Amino acid sequence: MNFIETRGNDGHRPTHITFSQAILSPMSSFGGIYSPESLPQFSRDFLASHIDSGYKKLAKDLLDLFAVDIDGAVIDEALALYDLFDDPSNPVPVVKVYEDLYVSELFHGPTRAFKDMALQPFGKVLSAVAQQRQEKYLILAATSGDTGPAALETFKNRDNVQVACLYPDGGTSDVQRLQMVTEDAANLKVIGIHGDFDDAQTALKTLLVSEKFKAALQKHDISLSAANSVNFGRIIFQTIYHVYSYLELVRQGAITLGEPVYLNVPSGNFGNALGGYYAMKMGLPVQQIHIASNNNNILTQFIQTGVYDLRQAKVIPTTSPAMDILKSSNIERVLFDLFGPERTKTLMLQLDNEKYYRLEAEELAQLQAIFAADFCNDEEGLAYIKQAFAVDYLMCPHTATCFKAYDTCRGDKSIKTIVYSTAEWTKFSPMIAYALTGEKVADDKEALALIAQKAKVTIPPQISKLFDKPIAQDTVVDKQQIEQAILAFLD
């Protein structure tokens, strides 16, 4: 499979690149991103033959369809990382919550958020490619809480890769911070900054394009890469679980093979939803994809009206912080797939320059044939968490936003919905403890104990052990000192 650029080619860069090139250097002409030139297709027979084949076998055969330029042995080792999930025979449990609502739980990996689904195998693949090329990479990551732990976990002690991870000091939950600052490996550097997530993200983007920084890295023979959510190495692993979850519904007798379903995705940068879109284009029987947001409802507006408008927009902090995003990067790949590179370039440049763009009526109709959207505010989310708990289902605040979209977006109520659960409740425990008990506790450890008692669940060891692990990373700096802190680490 070859990759081409969403905003067209500038005549300087190669027009087509391979998968391994796309994952090592994801920046392309005119600030675009790489997308597959064409998507492979699978048939009803392919689905039928994979009903009982298990996650790794399904993944392997889907990756084969993509024909990526990665050795089979490396892919096998990467997929074997799903054996570290709670149940190796079923890394993505799909749980029936209501008669026609099934939750696909994507959080059973080492850091208890869905970022592991892609980053676990991605880390292995990227490190293997770097080793084969005898190149060394510095991976930069900026996190509001879930990407950082997952990126550190996957690259820990891997060869030819070092990671510098920026997080807003005081801007993450206790659990998320501990997941990062207790990571102890020579190739990892965690840097807290005095500022918010936007400051961390801005610093990262500045460094990614800084010639001075790149030159300093070259002295160490190191190239720069990023593990952000536009990297196709993450997206490819995010198509697989949509197919798996569908087959799981068939296995459970909820649907017959070929019956359409709704996918319902809590969205931020749109990587998860894009994986569902690709799965649908490849042949998965999907009626429509429902995009759930929180009060940062720019995607709801866009899908309902065709206007992407950042002019008045400001990030609003919510109880589902991983979705507190306004510039949803992977929307660009949908525009590219539907409308082609020229139109995508026009729209994205307009967004850069005028902070908004508007689709034509026919374009909007095309978009709405595939997507519907709604947003859920914090109070509504709290109510959905209580409602689900009343039928013994414990879910995180991100997952809760999907329950609003489930209520409002379904055109055909006879069609079953797959909701994607992106984090375990353990990562957002004060909010969950409040939903379950009405008690306000600020401390994660206390909140976890409260939930464990009320819901009669055990806290998984990945979380409980964090509170006793020694702190290995204690760097916290001002924004101006980030570059210096990274270079000091490389020395």
Ligand SMILES: *Cc1c(COP(=O)(O)O)cnc(C)c1O
């Ligand atoms: C990253 C994340 C999301 C958003 O996923 P995108 O692929 O960026 O849309 C939603 N929920 C949680 C818990 C996350 O960590």
